[in-house]
Amino acid sequence: MKFFKENREVQKFLGHPLAVPGLVVLGILYFIMIFAEFIAPYGFDNGSRENSYQPPSRIHFFHDGKFSLQPFVYPWSFTFNEYYERTYIEDKSRPCKLSLFVKGDEVKLWGIIPIKRHLFGIEDRSSRFYLLGADSVGRDLFSRLVYGSRISLTIGFIGVAVTAFLGFFIGGISGYYGGKADWILMRFTECFMLVPSFFLMLALRSAFPMRLSSIQVYILIVAILSLIGWAGFARVIRGMALSISKRDFVTAARALGASGFRIITFHILPQTLSYAIVSMTLSIPAYILGESALSLIGLGIQEPSASWGNMLSAAMNVSDIQYHPWILIPGIFIFLAVMAFNFVGDGLRDALDPNKN
Amino acid sequence: MVKKHLSILLLSLAATIFFFGCGSSDNKNSLMASGLDYEALMKQAEAFVPQIGKHGGELILSTFSDPKSFNPITSTENTTTEFTSYIYEGLVKANGVTLKPEPNLAESWDISSDGLVWTFHIRPGVLWSDSTRFSAYDVEFTFNDLVYNKKINPNSSRDVFTVEGEIFDVKALDSQTVQFTLPFPYAPFLRSMYQEILPKHKYEKFVQNGTFSTRLGIQTPPSEMVGTGPFLLQTYISSQKVIFKRNPLYWEKDSAGNSLPYLDRVIYTIVSDQNAELLKFKRGEVDYLQAKGEDFPGLKKDESSGNYTVYRLGPSRSSTFLFFNQNLEKNPKKGDFYVDSTKLSWYRNINFRKAIAHALDKENMIRIVMNGLGYPQWSAMSPSEGEFYTSEVTKYPYDLAKAKKLLEQEGFKDSDGDGYLEDKGGRMVEFSFVTNSGNIVRQKIAEIIRKDLESLGIKVHFQLLEFNSLVQKLDNPPYDWDAVLMGLTGVVDPHFGQNVWLSSGGLHMWYPRQKEPSTPWEAKIDSLFSAGVKELDNEKRKEIYYEWQRIISEQLPLIYTVTPEMIFCISNRFGNINPSLKGGLLHNLEYIYVK
């Protein structure tokens, strides 16, 4: 606790207007992501076609005029009216109790630990509780959001790791050795910057074969997105490495016989760390948004896997906005995550920036 | 005016009454399935007599793609032919309501007793848009110098007019008479005469200096496009719009002798996104819209405030079907089949395909994907294509239990309890299932199919592919695909779709370009098509194609799913709108006017 109170960096971070709320939001999102199997009442592929486009379940406390402490929902069904609008009818004869820690489908937490209980749900299996409504084939939107977070929230980290690796590697070498190596590497880097990123993304995606499993598609998307971003990062690292290389302690290390590799890895790059952390945090949003852009053109994560990007792209039409707006909620989650990363990144920058006194 | 309102009232009444009456009934006339009285609609359409309208005004339509060219001979895109059909016409045209061929540039024709010599009498007084007289020499020129010209490529017309390697002999007997001599009786001949006729005096020089293929492209000045049609090109602004203006010299006149068309202009707004198109229509920026089922409620409810009318015109001509790789071609280098032989044994097994057919939840596809506005499809043709369609084909109701039983019969069962089926040899039933990206409706249908296949115990890898990539895989060795969901637009005369059905055809998707038919039923279809093209007795001809549809439904090389309802909307400002199940709303565009 004392550490938190006295550390200068932490103070600066906390001083930033929105860093703390951002961190809280991220915390919640990642918590949900980690415990996805427990928090989601249903699987990501559990459709129920009679419940197509069902609106969020209405929670009741009164049944037949009697108050019930435990909330419940009624099963819904729909018919088409003369305008082919869906009219939903609640079956008021069958209240289904909504409870916490309810027994549901058996799933394996993280693929290893089998659990039967979920955070909330309906004990009575014959009907369903749709917290945020259902999609076209009756899949629970909330469950899909929860499982989708696993893809959308991790793509950023892995992508940024790849970018960082490339950036450090090429930027470090370029900045330290200088001269011809620097010139060639920088021109090579600039090549990547010459091509507009979206286009590069497409060209790369279409170059790959079709029979890819979801995991392979995921890795591919991450790889592509990071290939776009590394150039800018590498350039900055190179600039920093260039000036750091001129400092005394580096000359000293060299005089002592340390190899180039050692110097770069243990002396130069750590000096770039604060910039790197900030930069990486701030570029994670680009991965999340990039994934949704790829999904929009059909080159992203495939069904039935859920990602916020592919859920949003399936919802991009006027009829959905008018008649089942809950379908657009993944867009809001993307928005929240991206905003949160931006605030946290800013806070980190305020905290770690060596230029601020 | 009153008549129109009355008819709309009647239709809505019929709709409300029949809604509660009809469910998913399986009438002989499947048009009744979704509760509208289409019989009445057709009768009304056939009885329609256009009113005398007035000149002036414009109609604003929308389209998704730019025209790629204005050359009806070399173009392959449907959008291009839509545009060129304003400017260029054929000797014969299709009646918008009945789809039967009727006189257009040709006033009448005589057929020799053996059906081989057709003599067309040109309508007198027809002028090209540059005031030159239209004559039989233009027809002769179009066929001999354009259609049959080997130097002009690509040339879709040439491929249509070459039957079994032979071409027709086309000769102008005089300026008003042109004669076609066919090598053998060709039943679809009259329909093929919808072929656009181009002016000799204008384009002859391009043929002579060999530049015709590059002419009439999108950069062509409108004055170069000389036609006999109701409209002429006024301007084309890339990715924005295409404007057609009235052809003052058009030959057709209304019953009072006024020259047609009534409209001054027809403007196409080019849109890239369906949402934008819908919103533009609702705001009145566009006058006409072809809508999807899910947009119907929003459109229907705003009919009066938006001052437009929404029409439901029955099943569309587009089909969506699932098919498996049955390709027996062998890799010359290795000597074995391109396609995995175990998988081939599954896909070529008729009961396997029948089981899959029973696993298609068509009702939910219609309910969910098309918002209830669609029809199950059982036959290779659609009722909106006219007389060659038959509904008397084998049908496969959605029945997962029956599907499972059929599979069990063929030795597919879950022997190791992993939830997936294995075949007789113990191999897990697992395959890739692909559809093309960019088509949301198809993707949603694919999603439903995928889920049902999974519940049957089949492990499915779903993938979206760009259309071009998909076609390349379908068409070329090593034929690296398993199951595909695709679609086609139907044709009125089955013969024009023969490339799909002939075993030697390039579009015989499940096993293209066979050297010899690989199954007795494919051989039977080959013989049906070669008999059908020559059968001049229309009733006999219908029987031939009915049998083809029956075989397809029995053998299931293509397993059909559902087809959407045609939903058209048009602003109430226009008169003489005659909704037709087979022609839509704009089939009588020359008679449409602004009230």
Add this chain to the structure above:
Amino acid sequence: MRDELIRRALVSVPQLLLMSFITFMFIDLAPGDILAKYRFDPRISSETVKMIESKYHFDKPIVVQYGHWLWRALHFDLGYSFSREAPVVSVIAERLFNTFLLSILTIIFTWAVAVPLGIYAAVKQYSWGDRILSFFSYFGMSLPGFFLALILMYLIYAGRSIPMLSAIPIGGMISPNYEDLSFWGKIVDRVAHLILPVIVLTIGALAGLQRISRGNMLEELRKQYITTARAKGLPEHKVIYGHALRNAINPLITLFGFEFSSLLSGAALLEIIVNWPGLGSLMLAAVRSQDTFLVMGSMLMGGMMLIAGNLIADILLVIADPRVRSR
């Protein structure tokens, strides 16, 4: 300085070459068939398809194909676009101006709004104004542009009874009756159609720039010479605008070049949704239909626009900052 610029321009040539070569490889290696639609058309015979193939050397090895492309490109012939059935040069030329117009306007608006906001936020750091501004500027950055566009389009439609909103067109570049408008009517029409795409793009680009200008201003304001100026009694607004701002702007100018590139990329999906016929949507369509020559041509164009943007940025930098000159 001039030498540096010339050297930069020259270096970009081999860079473009390398990029074009890599792109060509990728397109060619990609599974898919540029002539697919011809093959898939029941009316076209396979001989016809073969003829087209040999005309464009599709049947030869990749390197040979690239060589042919390069040779033609040097003669300003970028080949033939199969998906649009027109020469690549004419297809691109039409779009180039549109993208340019959209980019320039977006950059102007973004700067006009972001820089003042950044200054305000820096001067009043950690105030409520700063917090609110932060929040709203991040708002724009956090929504996918295409999503925002769809929502705005829907809102414009939903608010159609409000006269201001009903005048804003949804998509497209000109109205159907454009020809009939007067000269001024045409200008107004074009401007009206620009409203939606520029707003969406500006909202997206705003945050980044605002944040950076805020950061730069903060940095400048801490420096010695500012304290000195204040100590000397210089009025505050002269301190901010006359001194700090001028120096804070520099790093922003270098961003100028990147803005072009990111506008090209980020705008592609947006262009499709609002039907703005620009280079971005052209590239997207070209890659999806594997229209090799069109892809190569647009990629070349995109690259050249970026280089031009960077060079302009460098020139502006030289003009704005005398320190850079003396090197």
